[in-house]
Amino acid sequence: MNNTEIQSRLISWYDRNKRPMPWRDCGDPYKIWLSEIMLQQTRVDQATPYFNRFIDHFPTVHDLAAADQQEVLKVWEGLGYYSRARNLHSAAKLVVDQFDGKVPDSWDEITELKGVGPYTASAVLSIAFQKKYAVVDGNVIRVLSRYYGIEENVRETKTKNSIQEYADELIPDERPGDFNQAVMELGATVCTPSNPECGECPLQPGCVAFKTVKTDQIPYKSKKKKRPHHHIGVGIIKQPGDDKVLIALRPDDAMLGGLWEFPGGKQEPGEELPETVKRELHEELGVEVSIVKPFMKLDHAYSHFKITMHAYLCELQSGTPRPQSSQEVRWISIEKLADVPFPKANRRLTEKLMNLNKGQQELEI
Numbered sequence: 264m265n266n267t268e269i270q271s272r273l274i275s276w277y278d279r280n281k282r283p284m285p286w287r288d289c290g291d292p293y294k295i296w297l298s299e300i301m302l303q304q305t306r307v308d309q310a311t312p313y314f315n316r317f318i319d320h321f322p323t324v325h326d327l328a329a330a331d332q333q334e335v336l337k338v339w340e341g342l343g344y345y346s347r348a349r350n351l352h353s354a355a356k357l358v359v360d361q362f363d364g365k366v367p368d369s370w371d372e373i374t375e376l377k378g379v380g381p382y383t384a385s386a387v388l389s390i391a392f393q394k395k396y397a398v399v400d401g402n403v404i405r406v407l408s409r410y411y412g413i414e415e416n417v418r419e420t421k422t423k424n425s426i427q428e429y430a431d432e433l434i435p436d437e438r439p440g441d442f443n444q445a446v447m448e449l450g451a452t453v454c455t456p457s458n459p460e461c462g463e464c465p466l467q468p469g470c471v472a473f474k475t476v477k478t479d480q481i482p483y484k485s486k487k488k489k490r491p492h493h494h495i496g497v498g499i500i501k502q503p504g505d506d507k508v509l510i511a512l513r514p515d516d517a518m519l520g521g522l523w524e525f526p527g528g529k530q531e532p533g534e535e536l537p538e539t540v541k542r543e544l545h546e547e548l549g550v551e552v553s554i555v556k557p558f559m560k561l562d563h564a565y566s567h568f569k570i571t572m573h574a575y576l577c578e579l580q581s582g583t584p585r586p587q588s589s590q591e592v593r594w595i596s597i598e599k600l601a602d603v604p605f606p607k608a609n610r611r612l613t614e615k616l617m618n619l620n621k622g623q624q625e626l627e628i
């Protein structure tokens with residue numbers, strides 16, 4: 264098939280088969296930009312409720328720019344990769360301050376926005392402004408590597424670059440945004456990682472992987488490195504007879520920056536977990552604590568490592584907690600824990616604390 268035939272087959276398939284999405288065909292560059300940020304590392308079905316909630320809170324870029332960062336992180340809570348929310352928030356301020364509240368429609372300007380790299384720039388410029396930039400995400404890599412029979416390792420930059428070149432060649436002058444969405448949609452719904460539905464595919468007549476029966480070998484990906492596993496000791500400091508616990512605000516430039524947590528850190532070799540908690544709380548807050556009892560153990564996976572979190576109820580023995588490695592520390596009543604943003608693993612601790620507190624069980628120390 265020549266490029267014109269590929270383009271027209273894909274676009275007419277897309278017109279018949281595209282799934283409704285709240286940002287699709289809305290014509291609002293702010294919503295399209297937000298959707299592209301949310302869809303990084305997140306599936307459509309997971310992102311959609313967050314998108315709706317975010318737009319309810321911040322219907323325009325002006326609303327987002329005027330919001331407090333804690334409010335933005337609270338609405339984003341649960342979606343993960345929080346630097347996306349922090350970057351989006353500071354980019355919204357730039358859009359309002361420097362671009363008159365309009366999402367920029369040129370490559371040079373839109374890539375000035377924090378969190379907007381080549382992929383997001385291409386997606387927003389093509390979908391919101393009909394500019395001819397081809398996007399290459401995981402779905403596009405799968406469709407094009409199968410269609411052209413590219414057998415090289417798609418984790419390597421040079422393979423990704425050559426797929427980008429194919430995509431750049433293919434993108435049409437008319438409806439470039441719909442073309443990009445068509446390839447991504449085909450990858451998400453028909454040319455799926457396993458058991459692609461080649462019988463339903465508009466590209467089947469020219470597809471090399473289909474003809475050579477290699478759909479289960481292409482795209483080829485080298486094995487991922489095993490993720491390291493850390494044990495984390497965490498202290499929930501609660502004063503006897505008080506309903507307040509101590510939380511710390513992570514630095515903005517750290518992983519999970521701008522979110523709250525119970526202080527703690529990594530277990531060192533040869534160290535017992537209660538000792539980890541005491542050492543970490545001394546280093547992070549400048550206080551001495553005693554361990555009252557284990558509170559909860561939970562597993563959590565991040566993109567590059569896994570943790571087992573061991574949380575202990577603690578009692579303050581001496582010192583006044585000060586933020587030595589966080590932005591701020593705060594005593595907060597347990598019922599108010601729902602009001603501030605926490606990352607997922609810490610949120611599980613707050614939920615248990617709030618449940619026990621409601622039933623007035625086991626929390627007295």
Ligand code: SF4
Nearest residue numbers: 454459461464467470
């Ligand atoms: Fe993917 Fe099959 Fe279509 Fe080829 S024919 S692009 S393998 S769905």
